[in-house]
Amino acid sequence: MTTQTQTRTSRSSGATATPRSSTGLAGSLRRTGSLVRAETTLLLRNRTALFNGVALAPAMVALLHFSGAFEAFVGEGAGTSVVGAFALTSLICFALMFVVYYNLASAYVARREELVLKRLRTGQCSDAEILAGAATPAVVTMLAQLVLGGVAIAVWIGLDVPANVLLLLVAVIGGTFVFAALAAASTAFTRTLESAQLSTLPIMAGALLLSGTTLPLTLLPERVQTLAEYTPLHPVAELLTIGLTGLGPDGVAVGLGETFALAAQPLAVLLAWCVLGAWLATRYMRWEPRR
Template sequence: MSELTTTAAPPAGGPAAWMASARRARALAGAELRLLWRNRTAMFTALALPIAMVALLGNIGVDQYTGMGVGTVLVTIMIGFVLLFVVYYNLVTAYVARREELVLKRLRVGEATDAEILAGTALPSLAVAFAQIVLVTAGVAIVVGIEAPVNVLLALLGFVLGVVVFVLLAGASTAFTRNVEMAQVSTLPVLMVCMVLSGMLTPVHELPDWLADVARFLPMTPVIDLTNLGLAGLAPDGTSVDFAESFGAAALPTAVAIGWIVVGAWALRRWFRWEPRG
């Protein structure tokens, strides 16, 4: 099993090395974006599915989210769906497809480092995710309105940490995804557990105590908790907090997210494969 290594490392230090690395990652991202654009299934999953799910939930109702306006709830749900489908699921299929086509193996013999290859593949999905959240937030604000955020820094922190977590989990998930078709099955546990138990559809504090204790440590839960804190001042236990109090309430979700980053980075380095199984 091949482990993650640093191949063809750029010149040590300095702005020139960082610029060269950025150019290589950007070139890979441009090629990946063209491939994403040509794949209708991937484009539907990335663009239409999250928006359709949020629209469906908006029609069903969000009464279970006490202390939050409808607009804030819809934006929070949208962030969760985007991270799951646009980032996680889409990247699992992208990494597996490039591995099975021997693209990753060929790229490793060039100048690009492992990190640049993985980042270049991920950047188009991240750009689509960010654009979707911005557009949906603007649309929701116009249609139903959004209250002023309590601490926008925490909402941004939650999104950034979520992106890192689910990029790493996508790479790790390729270890048990033999082909692109298998991705629909291999990603299902993460998708279902995160949708049902991470606070996206039902607040975690309303679950049975033993289940809520488990749900607190799922990879999506800290993202939802930080988003709720930042946008609505709603703490993980369901109480309302102000700007100053929100930082203390954010300590546990932030620690959980960082823990998942550590686990995801270890799993990626340990199990990620750069070529098809022999």
């Protein structure tokens, strides 16, 4: 049975069970808020996951900073502001992969196997409301992690005022949407909660390795470097770097208008991934366990 057939079957079976009590934006926000509260309650009960999601950010920054990893990656001649910008970029990229993508893929699979998603779909909530309700606590956790990690970077390493705040917002929002959508699509090849650790590994490893935050891309063949520019995490890292430092490819600072020109290609790639991610989530999200 295809996903579309399952959708029609589940919708029709629940059409007479629970009529929508409210419509429009207000009703949608009310239903999404209820799902967010339920997911947040589950998160708060899991103190280990909550601690790992928030407190590990400044701990990771401290470890990599005092071990000299950030400085070694950027180069000894780089200023503290450049090192700080790279540290924050790396932190955001890791948060998108682990806090958003991996945690959400695991959450979607767990709710599916418990038949929670199936029950929700036969009620008042739309598909988008269900996905958004499950994703919101993970996104809030990521933002808390970025705030704590950013403060740690500013104190221990140093950060200048961002050259283009708008590019930073676009990178974080766009990256969050892309990897939340990819998490939903990943349920198509993730049969159980335990297998999520393996099924999500190829996307996580490939995206991080080709993002430019874990491995200098100059060490790779030229064709691989070109390919890396079109992977989902690379445009996020590039936009963050431009927005934080305002430096061109030659390392010279540029004006605000020129930062938008530098960001044209990564913006186009990120937009393409947003569209592709939305299509993949709509097409391949599995709402019921395989029987």
